[in-house]
Amino acid sequence: MTAIAITSATPTPFSLAPGATALIVIDMQRDFLLPGGFGESLGNDVGMLQKVVAPLADLIAAARTAGVPVIHTREGHRPDLSDCPPAKLLRGSPSQRIGDPGRFGRILIQGEYGHDIVDELAPIPGEVVIDKPGKGAFYATELQSVLADAGITQLLVTGVTTEVCVHTTVREANDRGYECLVVSDCVGSYFPEFQRVGLDMISAQGGIFGWVAPSSAVIDCLA
Numbered sequence: 090m091t092a093i094a095i096t097s098a099t100p101t102p103f104s105l106a107p108g109a110t111a112l113i114v115i116d117m118q119r120d121f122l123l124p125g126g127f128g129e130s131l132g133n134d135v136g137m138l139q140k141v142v143a144p145l146a147d148l149i150a151a152a153r154t155a156g157v158p159v160i161h162t163r164e165g166h167r168p169d170l171s172d173c174p175p176a177k178l179l180r181g182s183p184s185q186r187i188g189d190p191g192r193f194g195r196i197l198i199q200g201e202y203g204h205d206i207v208d209e210l211a212p213i214p215g216e217v218v219i220d221k222p223g224k225g226a227f228y229a230t231e232l233q234s235v236l237a238d239a240g241i242t243q244l245l246v247t248g249v250t251t252e253v254c255v256h257t258t259v260r261e262a263n264d265r266g267y268e269c270l271v272v273s274d275c276v277g278s279y280f281p282e283f284q285r286v287g288l289d290m291i292s293a294q295g296g297i298f299g300w301v302a303p304s305s306a307v308i309d310c311l312a
């Protein structure tokens with residue numbers, strides 16, 4: 090498939106090369122999205138993240154049909170917390186901390202129910218799932234070699250939260266030479282102003298970290 094221009098992307102049209110593109114789905118985990126989970130225990134309105142699920146399910150379906158690889162990530166830690174820096178463990182003053190027992194098992198611990206991806210967006214057999222201890226998907230993971238092996242140079246970036254793990258991953262990817270298109274209605278923040286400013290920051294200054302476009306424009310190009 091040859092490159093197709095997503096003309097509605099900001100700050101400039103994005104030249105999508107489906108054969109060199111992967112869809113990255115960041116941290117769409119029960120602990121962040123479900124009522125009673127870790128995200129809500131921090132005082133957040135999880136409805137702000139749940140809005141992302143329906144458009145993202147449509148985008149994932151379009152990517153699968155077009156043969157664009159879908160790569161999922163999950164933020165979390167080993168049961169013994171040996172990969173969780175004390176500074177991360179102790180940050181803030183949540184009612185529950187990483188590793189504590191929560192409504193969906195131990196919070197953000199690999200293998201627990203809450204650590205896994207919400208049912209609507211579950212990976213299908215053959216899709217890569219990257220377990221990451223940090224906010225960025227490249228730090229201490231195999232993502233870069235997975236992308237290199239598949240000849241990927243462009244990333245469609247989705248998931249949560251816009252200003253934390255999405256931003257960190259886009260910045261890491263940008264520094265590694267990947268062209269990143271962030272799909273505006275497929276990323277979510279608990280904070281409306283962070284969502285708006287977070288997206289603006291990516292495409293500001295001529296696209297300092299990447300491009301932004303809605304899922305409808307991306308799906309049209311993949312069809």
Ligand code: C5J
Pocket residue numbers: 115116164249250251253254255
């Ligand atoms: C956070 C994430 N916000 N996936 N994680 O702690 O953005």
